[in-house]
Amino acid sequence: MTGSAADRLRRLRWVLTAVFTATNTIALVAFAWWVVLDDSRQGEAELDAQLTRVTTAVSRLVVYDRAVNFHLVNTDELDQGCPQFAILPGGAPPFQAHVSKRVCVPVDNAVLSSLATSAVRRGGVVDGYQRGTGGELVRVRAEPLLSPDREYIGAVVAVADTRPRQAAHNRLVLLVVGGCLVLVGGLGVAAHVLSGRAIRPAAAALQQQEVLLAETAHDLRTPVAALRALAETALDNPTQRADLLPRTVRLAARMGGIIDGLLVRARLAAGVEQLAIQPVWLDQLVAGVVEETPTDGAQVTVTTAPTKVNADPALLQRAIGNLLDNAMRYGRRPGEEALVHITVAGGTVTVADHGPGIDAALAEEVFDRFSSTGGSSGLGLSIVRWVAQAHGGRLAVYNADEGGAIFELSLPVIAP
Structure with missing residues (x-):
């Protein structure tokens, strides 16, 4: 076929x-x-x-x-x-x-x-x-x-x-034939509707599979090409291998993160990711994510107030990590190091950077697949939004008056 x-x-x-x-x-x-x-x-x-x-x-x-x-x-x-x-x-x-x-x-x-x-x-x-x-x-x-x-x-x-x-008898025959034609037509319509409903889960799964494959190919194309270029350079220039090896490791880690993000998005979209909801101190979780994330020269400051929410810790950590990674990677001006400030209060995590900001006309599209103001796939931010929605919260983005983008991840808080 x-x-x-x-x-x-x-x-x-x-x-x-x-x-x-x-x-x-x-x-x-x-x-x-x-x-x-x-x-x-x-x-x-x-x-x-x-x-x-x-x-x-x-x-x-x-x-x-x-x-x-x-x-x-x-x-x-x-x-x-x-x-x-x-x-x-x-x-x-x-x-x-x-x-x-x-x-x-x-x-x-x-x-x-x-x-x-x-x-x-x-x-x-x-x-x-x-x-x-x-x-x-x-x-x-x-x-x-x-x-x-x-x-x-x-x-x-x-x-x-x-x-x-x-x-x-002839009238009955005409009535039966006419009724059969009408019923056959109705059966055809009903069959088409029922068959559509029957294959809808398969169609949805197929669409998710095709989207996942497309996203995988899209997001891995650039790092794979860069990884190949590094490997070829190392082969041609043995004296530079010591300098190229750390870059290769970081690039491989980035590719692993892309794959992990794609899998999480696919599981969330398919509804197979089960949320392990439990009380979580949001301020402590954010501080832990910042402490465990390599800054690569970026300056990251954190200001927190005690805040408890009901959330899945693993998914929430991934969402915070994606926001932090996005700010460190794209929240900088040319020739300057990234400046990122994170605030936690009232069930809201605010991540502000000092980058070029976001075009107001593209503020909503920044959360879509393959959309980003910095040339990335935008997949990390789409995962953040899906995590927020799965917890009954929301993700918003806007520009600061003094420049830079501000992302706000808001979650329902637990009443004291």
Whole structure:
């Protein structure tokens, strides 16, 4: 399968949509087919019930006393209703045939006579479909007549017009087909929505993975190139190896810090980083971070007041370390050493430097990935903001009146 992982994931969504829709469509079509067939069987059963009622009732009205007598048939309401019927000899001793007064659907007498003959010869009921004189489809039933001596003397043939029932059946078919089309469309939409929700975690994980890879490549490109340049210089100039080795170690440490930062960002974004919340003396934690961080010639001063917050110490240390590292690296003017002052009070850590400051139009973007006023990836500051938000706090940045940038990390304090 070709294409990017995102493209394959999108194709997977369409495949899931197609499979879900096809599966449900097959089941829906099978159910619709059963409904149509069942309605057809019920329609046929209704017509047969009407015909049976007529032939049975008329058979009882026929009087035979050495001759066939229809006086009871002539006075019955069946003789003027539908389905229509005819009483015919059907090959038995001939008598004057009787046809009901109302013609509901015209049928050739030869067809009726043939049905009567079949019923008499078979000695049982004959039913089925025939065509009227106008080509209409009719349902017929021929029931033989028995004399008191148990001899066949003719047959009653009833005829029912199928057009009203067929029209109702056709309406049902149209309704079922239309309903199936609507349901299939609805199933397709529902399948697309559900498949989208189903692959959403995978899409999010894939996006995070792609972002992490992009950030890793972006942040490591420059230090890797610098590390290679140092190694090549050391190979070409053995006498400079003693000077180049410390720079190589610092560069390798910086690369390790970049990787650690990327992993922390990925874990925070994925929601797998579990906060170990506990009461923390913020002033002591900041002082410890400053004491353990190499200043590389920068002047760092700290002013603190006792402040206790609920926080994850490890993540908070990383956030403070990122703020301090950012101030020492970029908070200096050309040709001057970095001056950084940290203040801790009221649950807020303020880190001020004497650098060029931050463009007001880019103050918010400085926390985004790959954004920084000093040429870095901006990843460290984005981690600081994520840590602040994870603790219910915030990170703000603005410029001091006398110059330099000021970062404020504010956390909820524990009431005394």
